[in-house]
Amino acid sequence: MLIIFVAPPGLFREGVARLLGELEAHTEVKCFDYGTDAPESETGADLLVIDGDQQGESLGAAGALRRVMPRLPVLALLTKIDQATIDAFIAVGVTGCFDKSEPASALTSALRVVQAGATYLPPALLTFTNTIGSPSAAHGASRPASGTGAGAGNNACVLTPRQIEVLALAARGESNKSIARQLNIAEGTVKVHLYTVYKALKVGSRGQASIAAARLEKVGDAQLHHALDAQLTIRRLLSHLSPSHFRRGDVLFHKDAPSDALYYIMRGTIGLQEIGVEVGAGTILGEIGLFSPDHRRTCTARCKSDCELLVVSATDAMRMYYQDPEFATYLIRLITRRLEADKSRTRM
Known part of the structure; x- marks a missing residue:
């Protein structure tokens, strides 16, 4: 693990660098002063810690490093804790702000919070109530406390x-x-x-x-x-799946075949043979068969190009339907729209 620490040379920098090095085994800490371009070459860094007391210099350094490494977690160490100061650091991409008056053990906790991708705010800035927590x-x-949530x-x-x-x-x-x-x-x-x-x-x-x-x-x-x-991010729900690849001409399923899976198109085009419709990336297929009385496919789906799909078993799809109300609402809406489209084609 590589940590960049930006602070003026001296006892404070040496002491904090020692604490940072103890965050976990095999941690390397590289120290730099404000205004140097050296940190920007450390593109493999895992964490940036910056002394924020010289606000102008520290904001400039944090902003420059975030432009080079936009996903780099950043923790600012501050003596002055007020809303304006915190807002200024958050605005340049700082992930967390730490009050220097807190103990060393709290610094370790703050580092782990920002390292995990969460936001850390000083306790002095927050007023907690029993409704939410301690x-x-x-x-x-x-x-969470046991309050009513009022x-x-x-x-x-x-x-x-x-x-x-x-x-x-x-x-x-x-x-x-x-x-x-x-x-x-x-x-x-x-x-x-x-x-x-x-x-x-x-x-x-x-x-x-x-x-x-x-x-x-x-x-x-x-x-x-x-x-x-229809703005639900399906990829969030299916992030645990690996894409499956299909070649042009491959048949995903035939009409009247058992409905055993749900498909999400990541890349390519699928033709629905009986109704003459083609669908592309970002589309879900196979949802109607899951809810039909006999669980059968209502048409044949054939790859019109090479395709990359996420395949969800019928069992997993139904589990998602029951466990995620937002997904269930999206799916019902999708099925309704497609049934209405089928009716419109029948009238023509």
């Missing part, structure tokens, strides 16, 4: 529609990069929205924000809206 949540803990509901009114969208996607397990792509915004903007959401809901981690989101009617409405608009 101050340990700021250290990446996930201990506090989260009361704070939901201060969230903007965009923040609700971001929270809904985060609660679904989407990464910051995926959220940015779906909402057509910068990844740094996603982090700023999540930071604001954490404060509004009085939570300190992505996990606790997801727990709070489950209690918010607006978030549920946003998730339902995505499903009804």
Whole structure:
């Protein structure tokens, strides 16, 4: 593991570098001063830690490194803890901010939080309530309390529609990069929205924000809206599957054959022979047969080109249907649209 530590030379840098080196076995720490181009050559780094007290220099260094390594987790060490300072660091892509007054053991926890891709905020910045959890949540803990959730509901009114969208996607397990792509915004903007959401809901981690989101009617409405608009990220649900490859002319299934699988097209074109329809990447096939009374295929599907597909067994598809309400809503909507399209073709 390679950690880059950017700070002025001296006792502080040497002491923190020693702590960083103890994060896990075989950890290498490379120290640099502000303004040097050397860190930008360390493209294999796993973590960036930066002394944020010289705010102008540290913001410039963090921003430059994030441009070279956009996925690099960054933790800023700060003496001044206030909203404006934290906002400035989050805006340039910093993953977490650590209060220098905290003990060394807390630094280790903060490093592991940002290394895992979560956001770390100083406990001094957050006011926790029994409704959501305890101050340990700021250290990446996930201990929801047994309250009724009223506090989260009361704070939901201060969230903007965009923040609700971001929270809904985060609660679904989407990464910051995926959220940015779906909402057509910068990844740094996603982090700023999540930071604001954490404060509004009085939570300190992505996990606790997801727990709070489950209690918010607006978030549920946003998730339902995505499903009804066919914006569900199927790849998120099927990320555990490896693609299967088919050649042009291969038949996926014949009409009246048993419906034993669901298909998601990643690449290529599939022709549905009996109805004369061709479908491409991002399309689900085989869903109607799963729910038909005799579980039979309603048409023949043939590859019109070389194809790359994700294949889900009928058993796994039904499990997803029962376990993920958003997927179920999406699937019902999809089946309804296709049945309506079949009726329209019949009338012609």
